[in-house]
Amino acid sequence: MRYTRLRSFHAVASAGGFNAAAAAFNISQPTLTAQVGALEDEYGVELFVRRGRRRELSDAGRHLLAITTRLFAEEDEALAFLEQSRELKTGRLSISAVGPFHVTEMLAAFNQAYPGIGLAVKLGNSTEVLDDLFDYKCDVAVLAYIDEDDRLLTIPYRRHPVAVFVRRDHRFATRDSIRLAELEGEPMIVRERGSTTRRAFEEALAVTGAKPRLMMEIGSREAIREAVIHGLGISYVSEAEFVPDQDLKLVRIEEAEVYTYAHVVVLKQRESSRIIKAFLDIVHRARNALDGRGGKP
Amino acid sequence: MRYTRLRSFHAVASAGGFNAAAAAFNISQPTLTAQVGALEDEYGVELFVRRGRRRELSDAGRHLLAITTRLFAEEDEALAFLEQSRELKTGRLSISAVGPFHVTEMLAAFNQAYPGIGLAVKLGNSTEVLDDLFDYKCDVAVLAYIDEDDRLLTIPYRRHPVAVFVRRDHRFATRDSIRLAELEGEPMIVRERGSTTRRAFEEALAVTGAKPRLMMEIGSREAIREAVIHGLGISYVSEAEFVPDQDLKLVRIEEAEVYTYAHVVVLKQRESSRIIKAFLDIVHRARNALDGRGGKP
DNA sequence: CCAATAGATAGTTTTTTTCTATGCGTTACA
DNA sequence: TGTAACGCATAGAAAAAAACTATCTATTGG
Known part of the structure; x- marks a missing residue:
């Protein structure tokens, strides 16, 4: 509401007119008229001055435009960030593993596929690793043998x-x-x-x-x-x-x-996390690539 | 839409939880759940991590919060500006007059009533002054004699x-x-x-x-x-x-x-402008204060 | 184990936003 | 000096969104 009005104002102010803004932003001109009018009415302020058949920015409008310009720049930044997150170009994945030897391969594959994702590996014995997983201190665990636990999703990786x-x-x-x-x-x-x-x-x-x-x-x-x-x-x-x-x-x-076996383990709850899904996908692909070379259990 | 979602995210992120945000911002918790969920779905990004029965900011969420904090600060600034404009604490009024002697009194009175409004005075002969008025180069004109012109609103000020x-x-x-x-x-x-x-x-x-x-x-x-x-x-x-x-x-x-007479003249079209109305109001008050002193025509 | 708490889900209602069609005043040009 | 094009305003209707209530599930602390 406030937002829509500010956005309409910004569109009109930066496009240089109601019709121009309507064309540029793919919305109808009456919408812009209504929104800007509502903004002006609500605050009793003249943002545009009628000059013949056109309306031009008033001083107040110019000032407001300076603010809205920053405002929508921030919004653009937020959306840009979300967009790049969608593509998993940023983020972090932390892994707890029982030994460095099982994970390096996965890390290499994952890092190649998603170079923007930071990777953190913590080593520990199986108890520590499982605790990390349950305490959300890591996203993915790599373990040798598995407890049957229905909170966990376990993927045999290789032996x-x-x-x-x-x-x-x-x-x-x-x-x-x-x-x-x-x-x-x-x-x-x-x-x-x-x-x-x-x-x-x-x-x-x-x-x-x-x-x-x-x-x-x-x-x-x-x-x-x-x-x-x-x-x-x-x-x-x-x-x-x-x-x-x-x-x-x-x-x-x-x-x-x-x-010895390496199992990739994640919390079932978190299976749908994009980043975890991406990692599991890499793991599956690596497993399939191994097929026929006898790497599978 | 995008905005509402970002605002809901910001509320939850800064309040530290869905229920807390619902209480703080006077909206229902399901609304927040839906909006944040929609944002996460739309961009396939995990803004909050499920940790037990709570959801805590993820890395991406923390980053986004930094952006939305700036975003809503700008919005607050825009609204604050509009609020103060409503109270005529800001703005500018430009006056074209035929002589400095008629206007100083008005300017003093107006400035006392609205100290935040910038005043600009331009002097010229009556033709120039009228042109300024018709060309929107000034908001108010002060003239000695008047053309009958039904685009104009003329107020006898004093003689x-x-x-x-x-x-x-x-x-x-x-x-x-x-x-x-x-x-x-x-x-x-x-x-x-x-x-x-x-x-x-x-x-x-x-x-x-x-x-x-x-x-x-x-x-x-x-x-x-x-x-x-x-x-x-x-x-x-x-x-x-x-x-x-x-x-x-x-x-x-x-x-x-x-x-010699001083008339205050404005475009009828612009009579409803808040700032012009405020000025005309001051003029009327000054005229009334003059009554009985023989200042009126 | 129970009660309290945090959040998720379903279904509905209200509000907001947006559109199309049309009107009115200005401007430019023949 | 008509007249067509333009820029915006208005009315009414349709679509979309945001919001609610009620209810459910999972977790946690006593």
Whole structure:
């Protein structure tokens, strides 16, 4: 109401007449006459002076035009911002993940598709990651295994085989792959309890029945690498996480039954969020691109 | 539409919630929900993030709020300007007048009543003044005599007696007043043809039948004063225009039939203009205040 | 677990906005 | 000096929008 009147005034004032404004802004001239008239009546102010058959801006009108010019510039800015938001040219997506190795690929794909979106990644264990998700501290979580929780929407993203790695001089070092059974009695350095990789590995071992000798439990991938390099034992790692080293050799597991999984998890509630939808879309596309390369669970 | 949505968004964003905004801005909560929802749908942007039972500003929402804050500040400014215009606290009034002497009084009264209104005075002869009026170059004209023109609204403002003035050593200098008949053969310096004062004076002379000796015609009041001081003759002037001098003496005319008039003239078309109405009102009041003092025609 | 709270949804009514058709006064031009 | 074109005003009707009430759902705090 006030707005419409101001807008009509602005149109007439900047177009230089009622008919001109009507033509320029695709509204009828009587509408403009009515709106401007209402504005003038409401405030008892002469915005236009009748001069023959035309109406020209009065001093008050000129002053008001200066204000409305700024006003509608701000409106344009608001709409421009909304437009660019529509196209996801701005915004931020925060991700909590259990490990950096699963997410970098997704981040790269997403960033390529939406270069304007800021990305924030926070790492933590699975409990922390889930808490972030439920506390709205992140938009997307990347987890290894999933709780069945109907507040969550879970998308299996990909699986990474777990492999054994040994020092160059170990008897496995010349092998391309081994069987789990061969690990019987083998001195082994393992991850902390709760590690996704350890869990997957031990489940597979339990199936096989093989029992390595647990040398030590270390809560850091890097520290385990050092321990292996120093000959304290052999260990395992998700293939994607393995950092090559001249003293180390990665040996696959023949059965290939040991995998860590990456699931993309979001709150069902937020599934319809544009930015989250965009991310999930990228994830699906990446999964499909992986098909046939055996990356899928 | 866009505006209402932005306003609803702004209300919710600045009030910190839908219900809070509904209470603060006296609109119903469903209205706000609908408007904000429409804005989000239209641009596919999440302005608020659902967090439990509340909705909190998203990054995009925060950005938009910054813009809408400026937007509505401009709107407030526009409305404030219109409000103060309603009370005639701003604006400008331009006056064209045939002489400065008639208008100063009005200007003073008007300025006292509406100190915020800028005043512009332009002087000219009666033709120029009327042209300004018809060309909308001025809002109000002050003229001596009037054409009957039904495009014009004319208000008699006041009349000023015309008096004779002479040098101290003139035989009239000891008199308080003279009769027009005494001017027979008297050397006289007169204004240019077209001068209101000359016209009034000569009309009165014609009635009387007296014939002064026209010494010279000078198109400037100041130059005439100098001429009288130098003893070239006597002259006349509207009493209101007379500037006292130790060498000059003003002598009234007994019949007091010689007057110049001041009429306030506006275009009928523009009579309803607030500022013009306000000025005419001041003029009427000043006229009434003059009643009983004999200032009226 | 219940009551209170924040927000969403459905359906309706009121208000606003906008249109078409037409009238009136000005201006320009033949 | 008519007369056509132009610029705006007015009337009445139609369309769109904004607003409401009532009700529902989900979350949270005691």
